[in-house]
Amino acid sequence: MADEAPFQFLHNELIQYISKSTENPETEHGRNITKLENMGFRVGQGLIERMTKDTARFKDELDVMKFICKDFWTCVFKKQIDNLRTNHQGIYVLQDNKFRLLSQLSAGKQYLELAPKYLAFTCGLVRGGLSNLGVKSIVTAEVSIMPASKDPDSHFRRKIQQSSMNSTAAEQSLATDHYHHALNPNCDPWPQMKSLQDSLPLSTVTS
């Protein structure tokens, strides 16, 4: 029996509830995303506080990110992040090839437009966790293909990338743009991040 099932089902209910409780889901899409992100943020804060109460101090930011990829991710999703890359300048790309909160949606590109609301909570989760470890960050998500729960052979094509970076003055505009785009449902919420990731030289981190 999958241990994360109660969390997964509750998460789905939450999304349904928030979507349905708004009078005009189309126009309030962005606001709902923000609500979910904020809830994730507080859950992330609480979780990391509980998880790190007996751990040693982290030696640097990369150490924090490794903790997020291993312990934190395992606590919530019962698996580790599959791949962590960084440009060693504050940008981290975390890749989960079989992201549990999306695995109940059909594979393929059919429901790709629904993905943002299934990712917002997790973005907040990571941001909240990092925040309580003293790392201010902007966390965004990207899905190329849905990680359906069956067909494990082809999981490599299915990925979620989350990148977190230190929030400096120069990057603040990105954050603003991100929310601006998130508020427009017809528009890709994270175009900057995509291009940013594509254009940056990222190296893979091995434990």
Added chain:
Amino acid sequence: MADEAPFQFLHNELIQYISKSTENPETEHGRNITKLENMGFRVGQGLIERMTKDTARFKDELDVMKFICKDFWTCVFKKQIDNLRTNHQGIYVLQDNKFRLLSQLSAGKQYLELAPKYLAFTCGLVRGGLSNLGVKSIVTAEVSIMPASKDPDSHFRRKIQQSSMNSTAAEQSLATDHYHHALNPNCDPWPQMKSLQDSLPLSTVTS
């Protein structure tokens, strides 16, 4: 690291969100309880469907209740129900001496009035689970003392009781009363159930 923490934190956020999103929390208390109960119902349905897809058919209602007490409860709360009693006429009392969704509240009677909103989801959870196993039920909860997370020695005094019964015509009025009372925040939501439990001869079920 506690496995159920993400679920617990998400559950707390959900309660906060529902409480805050209503304009008048005082008067809409009962409606919020119902919302939480309904969400629990759907989560329970989903969970039981996933958990029982490969199990043998249950031989009777008691068998179903045992499954709820052991597998279902363990899946959600990472522990079994501590005590199951029944009158063998369709009433079951499930007692959890250390109910996880309340253990983050302070011990004592100070926050006892907040308990209903922390119990509604779980009532729905059990009702949904039973419903998908073909048992129509009315599930109510009762707390005497908060099961605080510390002080494990005195856990015996702390209990939650949940009773589920077949919904027959005679009992339908109970259900109506139950919701009626739940809608009035100044009133004990489950007075009938309490007295019903106290007045009934219940025997303890051993595995």
